Amino acid sequence: MQPVEIKKNVHWVGAVDWDVRDFHGYSTPKGTTYNSFLVIDDKITLFDTVKKGHGAKLLDHISQVVDPKKIDYIVVNHVELDHSGSLPEVIDIVKPEKVFCSANGKKALLAHFHREDWPYEVVSNGQTLRLGSKTARFIETRMLHWPDSMFSYLEEDKLLISQDAFGQHWANSKRFDDEVDESELMYQSAKYYANILLPYSGLVQKLIASVREMGLELDMIAPDHGMIWRSNPGRIIEAWDRWSAQETANKAIVVYDTMWHSTESMANAVADGLIGAGVDVKVMNMQVSHRSDVITHLLDSKAIVLGSPTLNNGILPRMADVLCYMKGLRPANKIGAAFGSYGWGGESVKLLNATMEEMKFDIVDPGVRVHYVPTVDDLAQCVELGRKVASAMKGESAGE
Numbered sequence: 553m554q555p556v557e558i559k560k561n562v563h564w565v566g567a568v569d570w571d572v573r574d575f576h577g578y579s580t581p582k583g584t585t586y587n588s589f590l591v592i593d594d595k596i597t598l599f600d601t602v603k604k605g606h607g608a609k610l611l612d613h614i615s616q617v618v619d620p621k622k623i624d625y626i627v628v629n630h631v632e633l634d635h636s637g638s639l640p641e642v643i644d645i646v647k648p649e650k651v652f653c654s655a656n657g658k659k660a661l662l663a664h665f666h667r668e669d670w671p672y673e674v675v676s677n678g679q680t681l682r683l684g685s686k687t688a689r690f691i692e693t694r695m696l697h698w699p700d701s702m703f704s705y706l707e708e709d710k711l712l713i714s715q716d717a718f719g720q721h722w723a724n725s726k727r728f729d730d731e732v733d734e735s736e737l738m739y740q741s742a743k744y745y746a747n748i749l750l751p752y753s754g755l756v757q758k759l760i761a762s763v764r765e766m767g768l769e770l771d772m773i774a775p776d777h778g779m780i781w782r783s784n785p786g787r788i789i790e791a792w793d794r795w796s797a798q799e800t801a802n803k804a805i806v807v808y809d810t811m812w813h814s815t816e817s818m819a820n821a822v823a824d825g826l827i828g829a830g831v832d833v834k835v836m837n838m839q840v841s842h843r844s845d846v847i848t849h850l851l852d853s854k855a856i857v858l859g860s861p862t863l864n865n866g867i868l869p870r871m872a873d874v875l876c877y878m879k880g881l882r883p884a885n886k887i888g889a890a891f892g893s894y895g896w897g898g899e900s901v902k903l904l905n906a907t908m909e910e911m912k913f914d915i916v917d918p919g920v921r922v923h924y925v926p927t928v929d930d931l932a933q934c935v936e937l938g939r940k941v942a943s944a945m946k947g948e949s950a951g952e
């Protein structure tokens with residue numbers, strides 16, 4: 553792969569990871585990129601590095617622009633190892649004059665690499681750094697999504713190097729938003745938001761407000777993963793604004809696992825009730841769906857209906873998995889309901905409801921339980937449950 557000049561004297565020199573399929577529980581079926589940016593100026597500066605194992609690609613891309621030993625500065629916008637794993641080998645070769653990072657960034661670098669000897673230079677929010685003809689301004693973005701996180705804004709280029717923010721996990725030979733399929737780009741962007749940023753939505757809202765207040769002009773946004781937003785950078789900010797406000801559509805997801813197809817039949821009947829009431833529905837069987845796709849579809853869903861048979865007085869393990877993951881991501885403003893079959897005991901619906909209550913979902917019905925195999929009447933009850941959820945989504949009280 554070749555480096556790509558994204559602005560005059562600013563080069564993408566990152567690495568494409570075609571193979572990665574899991575990002576701490578987030579499925580990445582299309583791989584990812586670790587984007588690094590090299591600025592050629594009086595002070596040659598590298599913004600972020602790449603994951604360990606990809607350092608050779610980074611150094612090869614840099615070498616096609618400039619001898620890596622000529623780099624003066626390295627800026628660490630974010631310490632997570634997909635961006636700093638190759639930092640030790642890069643620092644050993646480059647021997648930079650300074651390594652710029654936030655105060656929390658320095659703490660995190662020391663805690664990861666235990667290298668007191670690196671030439672750290674801590675920068676504060678709003679501080680600028682003259683590189684020559686270009687000026688970098690640092691904007692701290694604490695807890696978005698780590699305490700160390702910050703943006704670097706190249707003022708003259710109106711270029712925001714935004715680390716994880718506005719990224720997507722998508723390995724590609726293309727570098728820009730206008731070179732790829734738009735709907736896939738927005739799906740991957742939503743998936744990234746839902747699986748990484750959702751718990752910090754309140755902070756995202758504040759950040760977007762403060763960026764607007766600052767009047768930051770944005771000609772291009774270059775995240776550390778995926779495509780660079782050059783055709784309409786405002787589009788991804790507007791999307792993040794909507795996602796962080798947890799705005800929802802007329803959409804529901806039915807998420808279930810099944811033992812002998814009883815809960816599956818119930819899931820399809822619940823979906824029929826929702827669809828009949830005009831709701832856009834996604835039915836997700838956890839035997840073939842991934843938890844990270846469930847969260848992606850939950851992002852703009854107003855309601856979620858959960859199904860599990862009872863197994864050993866509990867719920868099926870795949871449902872426990874997705875609910876554990878969901879709880880950590882703290883989705884808000886959802887309507888919920890549950891259903892499931894049982895042979896004896898029959899605790900699953902109660903347990904699903906309890907988990908949704910912990911997440912402060914609005915439970916609109918006690919749920920439907922079916923002994924072993926559903927009858928025609930049982931399935932009619934499931935259709936009715938779907939209708940009740942649809943009514944609640946429209947703001948109508950149950951039974952209307």
Ligand code: FEO
Nearest residue numbers: 630632634716776
């Ligand atoms: Fe791409 Fe938070 O690391």
